[in-house]
Amino acid sequence: MQLISQGDESALARLFSFDRQRLWRIVNFRLDRRLQGRVDADDVLQEAYLNAVQRMDRFLHDHPRSFFIWMRMIVTQTLIDVHRRHIGAQKRDASRDMSIQGRWSPSSTSYSLSFHLLGHLTSPSQAALRAELSEQIDLALEGMSDIDREVLALRHFEELSNLETSQLLGLSEQAASLRYIRAISRLRNVLEAIPGFFNE
Numbered sequence: 001m002q003l004i005s006q007g008d009e010s011a012l013a014r015l016f017s018f019d020r021q022r023l024w025r026i027v028n029f030r031l032d033r034r035l036q037g038r039v040d041a042d043d044v045l046q047e048a049y050l051n052a053v054q055r056m057d058r059f060l061h062d063h064p065r066s067f068f069i070w071m072r073m074i075v076t077q078t079l080i081d082v083h084r085r086h087i088g089a090q091k092r093d094a095s096r097d098m099s100i101q102g103r104w105s106p107s108s109t110s111y112s113l114s115f116h117l118l119g120h121l122t123s124p125s126q127a128a129l130r131a132e133l134s135e136q137i138d139l140a141l142e143g144m145s146d147i148d149r150e151v152l153a154l155r156h157f158e159e160l161s162n163l164e165t166s167q168l169l170g171l172s173e174q175a176a177s178l179r180y181i182r183a184i185s186r187l188r189n190v191l192e193a194i195p196g197f198f199n200e
Contacts, residue, residue, distance in 0.1 A: 004067070007057065009056070012052060015067045016052065016071065019067070022159065023075050024042070026076070027045060027075060029153070030112055031082075032087060033115055035083070039086060044078060048075040051074050051077070051078055069167060072168075109146075109149050110141045112153065118133055133190060144186055151176060151179040151183055152183040152187075162177050165180070
């Protein structure tokens with residue numbers, strides 16, 4: 001970490017390479033579906049890496065808990081910029097994607113959760129099931145607090161550890177764990193109806 005703050009780009013490259021797959025999952029989960037086929041997750045990561053190079057001198061100033069947490073912040077900010085450029089302010093206010101605390105907005109998280117929970121139900125025979133489950137998932141997500149939805153997204157789809165989730169959201173590890181259990185419990189009846197969900 002000290003090497004990064006001193007401008008050692010080779011150290012940045014090594015750590016970025018180590019975390020690349022985790023960062024790719026974040027982009028894949030958060031990327032607006034309207035950009036599929038137009039924006040590639042690898043291109044977003046390349047842009048985020050270049051942004052990180054430019055911010056190396058601010059690494060310690062940003063007070064990161066870990067390199068991954070710092071890089072995730074840059075990837076998230078880059079993704080917001082990508083949304084703004086490709087979708088445009090008139091069709092979607094990209095600033096609304098994130099809250100003041102630098103987290104994804106509740107509506108953005110709910111949309112991504114719903115899409116990915118049902119993403120593999122694509123065949124014509126599954127269309128009716130998808131429509132029914134989509135409504136049930138939306139109702140279940142609406143019944144959760146914003147933080148519980150975000151914990152679910154971070155733990156299940158971004159695959160962050162409980163410690164990383166607690167750090168990002170400013171929670172104790174115990175609180176983050178309890179919120180994840182509560183979120184899964186609220187969704188369990190719906191999730192059990194999704195073929196293969198608990199086997200993934």
